[in-house]
Amino acid sequence: MAIIITAFERSPDGGKGLARDTRVRWALEEAGQPYEVRLVSFLEMKEPAHLRLHPFGQIPTYEEGDLALFETGAIVLHIAERHAGLLSDDANARARAITWMFAAVNTVEPVILELVTARILEGDKPWTKERLPLVEDRVRHRLGQLSSRLGDADWLDGAFSAGDLMMVSVLLRLRASGILGEFPKLAAYVARGEARPAYERAFAAQLAVNAGKPAAG
Amino acid sequence: MAIIITAFERSPDGGKGLARDTRVRWALEEAGQPYEVRLVSFLEMKEPAHLRLHPFGQIPTYEEGDLALFETGAIVLHIAERHAGLLSDDANARARAITWMFAAVNTVEPVILELVTARILEGDKPWTKERLPLVEDRVRHRLGQLSSRLGDADWLDGAFSAGDLMMVSVLLRLRASGILGEFPKLAAYVARGEARPAYERAFAAQLAVNAGKPAAG
Incomplete structure (x- = not known):
């Protein structure tokens, strides 16, 4: 079909x-x-x-x-x-990969979307210059937690999964901000995703x- | 277990x-x-x-x-x-219910979280009074689309599902803002959820x- x-x-x-x-x-x-x-x-x-x-x-x-x-x-x-x-045959590994999919869209992406909104939709507003550092710090807080969990691993939970696909995709939206570069382990993680054929x-x-x-x- | x-x-x-x-x-x-x-x-x-x-x-x-x-x-x-x-036995209905779960957390909740952030985390900031109407209008835009899709149905796609559970839960966070009340069909939808034993x-x-x-x- x-x-x-x-x-x-x-x-x-x-x-x-x-x-x-x-x-x-x-x-x-x-x-x-x-x-x-x-x-x-x-x-x-x-x-x-x-x-x-x-x-x-x-x-x-x-x-x-x-x-x-x-x-x-x-x-x-x-x-x-x-x-x-994209998902393991093992039921527990599969449930954990789905957890990372939801973490990407519901815990990491919202703070990134807020930054995109602040820079683009509200880019011409009088408050944006003063407000932007607050929004960026909320992104940094989440990224710090994610980087701690990833550590030196290649992927978030064992083999590459749909959870990594979603997380890398969400993080890619940050590259233009320069914030991703402040987290070398996450920057390398994103690069590993981009290098997949x-x-x-x-x-x-x-x-x-x-x-x-x-x-x- | x-x-x-x-x-x-x-x-x-x-x-x-x-x-x-x-x-x-x-x-x-x-x-x-x-x-x-x-x-x-x-x-x-x-x-x-x-x-x-x-x-x-x-x-x-x-x-x-x-x-x-x-x-x-x-x-x-x-x-x-x-x-x-919480999920239909029919594979297509099941995939659509999961779609509503993701819509709840990735399309509807982010604008609501932004409103919560604006009111609580940034409640004391000098820009908040002027900015809040913009944030509220982004919530209204999404809610208008959701209300149009729900129409006069009881639930988003046939029988009650995990998609409704997530969407009702996300919308509940809006009640204190008064915005939910502007969308009577969504307010009734949330009330149906809350009335479940x-x-x-x-x-x-x-x-x-x-x-x-x-x-x-």
């Missing part, structure tokens, strides 16, 4: 791989599953046809026969449960869509 | 049910599973013994034999996968811990 995902017709990041379709592409590449991509414009994302697929008017979505999903975490988990490569293929595929197009605003 | 969760010795909300152990208690009650609770102080949460269980120094954690988990979403999913009552038992259990204790600060 063909897998169809949606992605930005023109990504706001101009192809840096930060749009969330990259996470799904990466999971599909790790799982060795072919997929088709339907590109959607910002206008189309707010129209009823897309809202039926994604009630919050975002990308990516995932269609496979009569199943339609949204939310990157749920899509990656769906792929990971059906194909080898499956990530490289996913990155190249999203770049091919956006190359030569100016970043959408 | 005994299930042991952790909860605040004294909850910051004084027993309003907003601490995240309530979500896990609710899931265990829906699944009809007995559990034990180990209470931890704010000091203990930052100590090595607890950090081994929860790298971000929070509650709840979940222990069952040699399995130890953190992250409410992962714990609720673990319970839902092993017991009847399993929720009532979970709420009563956490209240019993905190009753008579002043809220922790």
Whole structure:
């Protein structure tokens, strides 16, 4: 059954791989599953046809026969449960990998999203210069805890898993801020993720869509 | 095998049910599973013994034999996968329920957390009065989309699921702001969740811990 995902017709990041379709592409590449991509414009994302697929008017979505999903975490988990490569066969290791998926999106990503909001959506506000250090310190606090747990390990819990895929993807959004570089173990962890052939293929595929197009605003 | 969760010795909300152990208690009650609770102080949460269980120094954690988990979403999913009552037997309905779990924690909760941060952590900052309406409007935007999708249905996708458990729990955090009341369909949805006997038992259990204790600060 063909897998169809949606992605930005023109990504706001101009192809840096930060749009969330990259996470799904990466999971599909790790799982060795072919997929088709339907590109959607910002206008189309707010129209009823897309809202039926994604009630919050975002990308990516995932269609496979009569199943339609949204939310990157749920899509990656769906792929990971059906194909080898992203979750252990051991039930406990599997539950722990899913824990890291939720930690990525519910404990680490919210502070990073707040920083993105402060820098971009509120970048022109009079309070932003004074407020930004507070927001950055909340990111540093979480990253310090994550770095302590990772220690000198390659991945968060034994072999590479969907938990690492999500955590690396979330941390990638921080690179432009310079904060990731303050945590050498996490920077190396992210680099290990980016060096995986499956990530490289996913990155190249999203770049091919956006190359030569100016970043959408 | 005994299930042991952790909860605040004294909850910051004084027993309003907003601490995240309530979500896990609710899931265990829906699944009809007995559990034990180990209470931890704010000091203990930052100590090595607890950090081994929860790298971000929070509650709840979940222990069952040699399995130890953190992250409410992962714990609720673990319970839902092993017991009847929280996920459909139909594979597609199950994947959609998991989608709503991720939507709760990664699309709806981050804007709500930002509002909580603005009101509490930044409540005394000079910019907060002017900034708060922006943060509230971001919450309203998400809630409007969620309300449109829910429409007149009782639950987000057919029967009550772990997706509803997580979404109701996330929305409950908004009640004090008054914003939930602006969306009557969502307010009724939350009330339906709170009226479930399993929720009532979970709420009563956490209240019993905190009753008579002043809220922790």
